[in-house]
Amino acid sequence: MYKLFLCLRYLRRRYIAMVAIIGMALCVFMVLVVVSVMNGFLGLVENAAKGMMGDVVVDAAAEPIAYYDEFIGLMKAKLPDDILAATPVIYSYGLLRIGPEYTQTVRVIGVRLPEAAAVSTFTEGLYPPQLKASPAFAVPASMRKELLARLGTYRTRIDQLQSIINDRSEQLAAEQEKDPARQDKWLIGTLERNIANANSQISSIRRLYGYDEELPGIILGVDIPGTTVRDEVSGSYTRYVEVGQKVQLMVIPTGRTVTALTEPVKKRFTFVGDSRMGIYQIDSGSAYVDFDTLAELIDLGPRPDADTGQVDPGRCSQIQIKVKGTDNETHLRAVAEKVRLLWEQFSADRGEADLLARPTVQTWREKQSQYIGPIEKQRDLVTIMFAIISLVAVVLVFAIFYMMVVQKTKDIGILKSIGASSGGVAVIYLMYGSAVGLVGSVIGAVGSYWFVRRINPIHDWIATTFSWRVFDRRAYLFDQIPNTIQLEVIAGVVVGAMLAGLLGAMLPAVRAARMQPVEALRYE
Amino acid sequence: MSDVMIDVANVHKSYRMGRTDLHVLRGVRLTVRRGEFLAVAGASGSGKSTLLHVIGLLDRPDKGTLHINGESADDLSASARARMRRYDIGFVFQFYHLLGELNVLDNVQIAQMTGTGVFRWPGRARQARRDALKLLEMLGLGDRLKHRPKDLSGGERQRVAIARALINRPKVLLADEPTGNLDSATGGEILSVLKHFNTKDGQTLVLVTHDQRLAENADRIVRLTDGKLA
Numbered sequence: 001m002y003k004l005f006l007c008l009r010y011l012r013r014r015y016i017a018m019v020a021i022i023g024m025a026l027c028v029f030m031v032l033v034v035v036s037v038m039n040g041f042l043g044l045v046e047n048a049a050k051g052m053m054g055d056v057v058v059d060a061a062a063e064p065i066a067y068y069d070e071f072i073g074l075m076k077a078k079l080p081d082d083i084l085a086a087t088p089v090i091y092s093y094g095l096l097r098i099g100p101e102y103t104q105t106v107r108v109i110g111v112r113l114p115e116a117a118a119v120s121t122f123t124e125g126l127y128p129p130q131l132k133a134s135p136a137f138a139v140p141a142s143m144r145k146e147l148l149a150r151l152g153t154y155r156t157r158i159d160q161l162q163s164i165i166n167d168r169s170e171q172l173a174a175e176q177e178k179d180p181a182r183q184d185k186w187l188i189g190t191l192e193r194n195i196a197n198a199n200s201q202i203s204s205i206r207r208l209y210g211y212d213e214e215l216p217g218i219i220l221g222v223d224i225p226g227t228t229v230r231d232e233v234s235g236s237y238t239r240y241v242e243v244g245q246k247v248q249l250m251v252i253p254t255g256r257t258v259t260a261l262t263e264p265v266k267k268r269f270t271f272v273g274d275s276r277m278g279i280y281q282i283d284s285g286s287a288y289v290d291f292d293t294l295a296e297l298i299d300l301g302p303r304p305d306a307d308t309g310q311v312d313p314g315r316c317s318q319i320q321i322k323v324k325g326t327d328n329e330t331h332l333r334a335v336a337e338k339v340r341l342l343w344e345q346f347s348a349d350r351g352e353a354d355l356l357a358r359p360t361v362q363t364w365r366e367k368q369s370q371y372i373g374p375i376e377k378q379r380d381l382v383t384i385m386f387a388i389i390s391l392v393a394v395v396l397v398f399a400i401f402y403m404m405v406v407q408k409t410k411d412i413g414i415l416k417s418i419g420a421s422s423g424g425v426a427v428i429y430l431m432y433g434s435a436v437g438l439v440g441s442v443i444g445a446v447g448s449y450w451f452v453r454r455i456n457p458i459h460d461w462i463a464t465t466f467s468w469r470v471f472d473r474r475a476y477l478f479d480q481i482p483n484t485i486q487l488e489v490i491a492g493v494v495v496g497a498m499l500a501g502l503l504g505a506m507l508p509a510v511r512a513a514r515m516q517p518v519e520a521l522r523y524e
Numbered sequence: 525m526s527d528v529m530i531d532v533a534n535v536h537k538s539y540r541m542g543r544t545d546l547h548v549l550r551g552v553r554l555t556v557r558r559g560e561f562l563a564v565a566g567a568s569g570s571g572k573s574t575l576l577h578v579i580g581l582l583d584r585p586d587k588g589t590l591h592i593n594g595e596s597a598d599d600l601s602a603s604a605r606a607r608m609r610r611y612d613i614g615f616v617f618q619f620y621h622l623l624g625e626l627n628v629l630d631n632v633q634i635a636q637m638t639g640t641g642v643f644r645w646p647g648r649a650r651q652a653r654r655d656a657l658k659l660l661e662m663l664g665l666g667d668r669l670k671h672r673p674k675d676l677s678g679g680e681r682q683r684v685a686i687a688r689a690l691i692n693r694p695k696v697l698l699a700d701e702p703t704g705n706l707d708s709a710t711g712g713e714i715l716s717v718l719k720h721f722n723t724k725d726g727q728t729l730v731l732v733t734h735d736q737r738l739a740e741n742a743d744r745i746v747r748l749t750d751g752k753l754a
């Protein structure tokens with residue numbers, strides 16, 4: 001009991017305890033922040049991949065997948081307990097033109113809306129809210145009216161330009177009728193330029209700004225250059241492409257056969273909104289269009305044979321499946337295996353072996369390992385770095401506590417000389433170490449919790465105040481620093497730090513306790 | 525109950541100094557009677573402290589036997605030795621060796637509580653506090669109870685150390701040059717305190733000093749030379 005008494009007295013006095021508490025707190029803080037951010041990244045990688053692809057993914061192997069709808073129907077019929085929803089997807093590439101200035105290559109993704117909402121998280125990141133509420137490749141009904149009204153102003157503008165053209169043309173004609181010697185060359189040039197200018201304005205209004213209800217819709221990744229500017233501090237976007245505006249997509253119809261004569265096809269779309277998956281690489285380079293529209297555009301849709309009248313079925317690149325029940329990996333693998341077997345049977349029954357080359361069936365985890373391979377590689381590096389940081393922290397905590405107790409060796413001698421037992425003094429310093437360690441690690445844990453939760457505002461504050469941006473979302477996969485901190489991680493780190501501290505305290509305490517009292521007394 | 529309080533026989537102690545052995549005690553033989561005031565004199569470095577540490581169970585001799593109050597201390601376990609230090613022996617060091625984190629009262633009190641378990645703590649703590657207060661009053665430190673050792677003068681610190689050594693009413697009080705760091709007036713005070721407990725309570729007192737005048741107060745003086753007592 002005197003042990004506790006002494007221990008409390010120690011804590012009340014000694015600034016060395018303060019130093020040890022701070023040291024402990026810093027180590028715990030450092031490790032927790034690093035682990036949380038790192039875990040957060042890995043978690044984001046996983047969830048992003050899962051969100052994008054659903055639970056189980058059927059990928060075309062050599063040839064695009066034919067009879068996908070039949071197969072989806074079969075899956076739902078044969079595996080009603082496993083399959084919640086499934087949707088086909090097409091992946092292609094194209095050249096996106098927005099206005100006269102921006103041209104960019106994009107990944108063109110053919111999606112079925114609103115069907116995809118049941119499978120992936122695609123629809124959750126849609127903007128404007130009206131589009132998110134009823135996902136479709138069409139301008140939301142509530143916005144259409146306004147657009148049509150605005151169309152009126154465009155018409156007025158075109159009429160204005162047209163009258164300018166008429167006016168200038170008359171002037172030009174009048175001038176040109178004059179005697180060539182008396183013609184004003186400068187005036188003619190100016191008028192000609194005026195006319196050309198007005199004409200090009202009209203055509204660009206027609207091409208780009210006039211809302212055309214007939215055009216199919218397109219959804220663009222929110223980070224595509226030229227469409228938005230992001231405020232790095234608030235994370236909000238200023239949008240420069242308006243809903244209803246026209247954009248142009250150029251694709252090469254590589255669906256079935258590619259020959260030297262395959263010509264790119266251009267198609268105009270109406271911009272209906274943007275998509276944010278939270279992964280910069282995807283959001284800065286993806287354009288989403290309706291599945292059937294894209295299929296037709298790149299020659300993947302059903303094609304009747306002119307001679308035989310038989311229809312060559314449409315194809316898709318991928319079937320995404322949402323699985324019923326838990327999404328733990330064993331369950332998903334079992335479902336993936338069932339899907340694979342079902343495909344074998346499906347393909348055998350149809351007997352069109354060349355059309356039905358066996359696709360790969362993977363769970364999202366299996367799939368993401370290739371999809372986000374580089375990040376997975378980084379994981380090893382980060383793990384090693386984390387191990388080093390932890391080691392440093394452990395050694396630091398150990399050393400701090402070791403020193404803290406070593407400098408109490410003389411006290412141990414005094415206590416022993418007045419009759420304290422060896423075990424007794426060892427316990428005092430273990431208690432002392434635990435108390436200091438507990439206070440320190442609680443401070444560190446609370447501090448890191450606070451810090452990690454606010455890591456994005458803090459980072460933004462640093463970025464604006466010191467113009468020093470550590471986390472550039474272009475360089476990383478995600479546009480936010482992960483800010484979750486798990487309780488079990490906190491518990492693990494605190495326990496680890498406590499163990500290191502207690503070991504550090506115990507060694508000198510036990511050593512001094514085992515000495516003859518005079519030996520300990522001699523320690524200065 | 526034997527008349528002999530401390531019995532030291534044939535005690536050897538040497539220190540390793542690099543490659544040579546420094547043979548400090550070479551067969552010390554000493555008997556101290558119950559209630560006796562013994563002074564151990566000797567030149568500086570002659571091994572007086574070493575001997576007192578052996579007697580006070582603060583160190584083990586290389587060879588030889590030690591009996592305290594008729595009980596052999598040689599074969600005792602570490603915890604039995606600790607118990608003996610706690611209840612039978614009081615030790616006063618030349619350099620006080622007080623716990624810097626504790627105030628005067630706590631420094632004295634704690635010596636009485638090192639053997640108290642959790643359940644007896646509240647009662648014993650109150651008792652220890654009363655005892656410590658009484659002792660400190662008696663030693664003229666009644667107004668210094670809440671001070672910490674660093675705020676006290678040398679004489680005051682030594683009186684605290686004496687109170688701590690006496691709180692358990694040990695049979696033997698060992699004082700290693702308790703006045704060595706004090707001026708002669710203060711030294712005289714300390715000596716009279718020690719002598720008071722020796723005569724009044726019949727406490728056996730062994731005082732180590734190289735000060736001849738101090739030694740003359742004792743019932744008997746022994747001199748340590750060449751590792752032996754004469």
Ligand SMILES: Nc1ncnc2c1ncn2[C@@H]1O[C@H](COP(=O)(O)OP(=O)(O)O)[C@@H](O)[C@H]1O
Nearest residue numbers: 539540548566567568569570571572573574575
């Ligand atoms: N722990 C030790 N290690 C080495 N030498 C020691 C140690 N303690 C004491 N000595 C030496 O032993 C001798 C006796 O010391 P000590 O007993 O303190 O003498 P005294 O108290 O009579 O001055 C001295 O020469 C001293 O240097």
Ligand SMILES: [Mg+2]
Nearest residue numbers: 572573574701
């Ligand atoms: Mg000495």
